[in-house]
Amino acid sequence: MNTDSSKEHSNKDHNTDYALLGFKCGIEIHQQLDGKKLFCNCPCDIKKGKPDYTVKRWLRASAGETGEVDKAASFEQQKLKYYLYHVFKDSTCLIELDEEPPMHVNQAALNTCLKVCKLLNVTVGDQIQFMRKVVVDGSNCSGFQRTALVGRNGFITLVNGKKISIESVCLEEEACQPIERLKTHDVYNLSRQGIPLIEIATGPDISSAEEAKETSAKLGMILRSVDGMKRGIGTIRQDVNVSIKGGARVEIKGFQEFKSIPKVIEYEVKRHMDLIKNGKKVEMHVRGHTPDFKTVYQRPMPGASRMYPETDIPIVLIDMSKIKTGVTLEQKETDMIHKFGLRNELAKEIVKRNIDMTGLAGKFKNIDANFLAETIINVPKEIKSRYKKDISVLDHLDVIEILDQGKIPKSAVFEILTELAQGKKVDYSRYKSVDAGFVEKIVKDVVANDPDAPIGALMGQAMAKLRGKADGKIVMELLKKYKGA
């Protein structure tokens, strides 16, 4: 019973007891890839501004392979809208417009997806089949999206050891970017269509809002650990599925980053609780979310009758033995921490910026790795906030080199970099380290002058006399030595 109650406790975010509510949650992540599009040679650039020309289309709902007309499809058709596509010659061709059949699948994109599969421990079959998924909101010019199930039944492991299952990894084509939704028609940017997209879906194993955030961050980390991902706003989108006991599954779409996920989940769970308490039914549907962490109705949940095989694309054979992955960003961070004793945040930043810490530490053997990392990461931030100037320490490694040679004290590094950031010519002789014997003499004098003063006060006096030309750590050691004696 003890373990049960502690488990329940860990699933509590603020005042919501998720275990008691029978909370279930799964995440779906969509990550855009860079390079070329999935079924043509157009670049993955999303164009902005005035299009080269526009194309108008109407969509009609038709029955899928089950013979049933999709619920979401008829919902869209009721609106009797047409769709206007902005076409940009440099990043679209006739394939995006569905005027020409697709080319063979982009092998680079497929390999990137297979590497992700490997890191997610999913099982990949020896062949994949692309399917057509009916899309009825006009976001695909053809009225369908090509998608292939690449891997299934994987898992990731959270910090506390809990495994979150990965139900599927799909490789699909990105839809058009919505520009404007009007009463008579919707306007779309066609240049986004066809960009390769990896879709990862977890099982409904997530048991609290905070766990959803951790899962999302972990999946993001794994994606960023593989080369070939597109970066920046809009290149990764997440949907969150939630339900509680006595309710129904609701999908909340379009999270750009993981930070807002817990608050939106909390809002949605409260909404379900209120409906159930008042004897109302929780309907299965799709919702959007607002900047103030609320959710709003979007549309009905698409049914299962929306998939049929894409016969224009031959079956793709897979050989997983050729797929090699490197270490994940998380593993690199752990390595930094173990190898150099770096603090967590420093290790994170060093890895994020792809800084060659091993090379730097090997080059500057006399400098403590933490000090080196701190100088590279935090000193520019400090100079920016104090003096509104930009500097990259990696562009001024000569400063680090003279520190390594013992020609300047550590305490001078910040000032020298500040002067460099301000475009000043640095007079290094001003910062020259003073002779060790001289430092010792100053410390001795200071202690002799006022033997009963607290060590902090003596430190102030000694540093003032040395005018920053000696290392504070050494001065402190000497002070302890003479005061103790």
Ligand SMILES: [Zn+2]
């Ligand atoms: Zn194209």
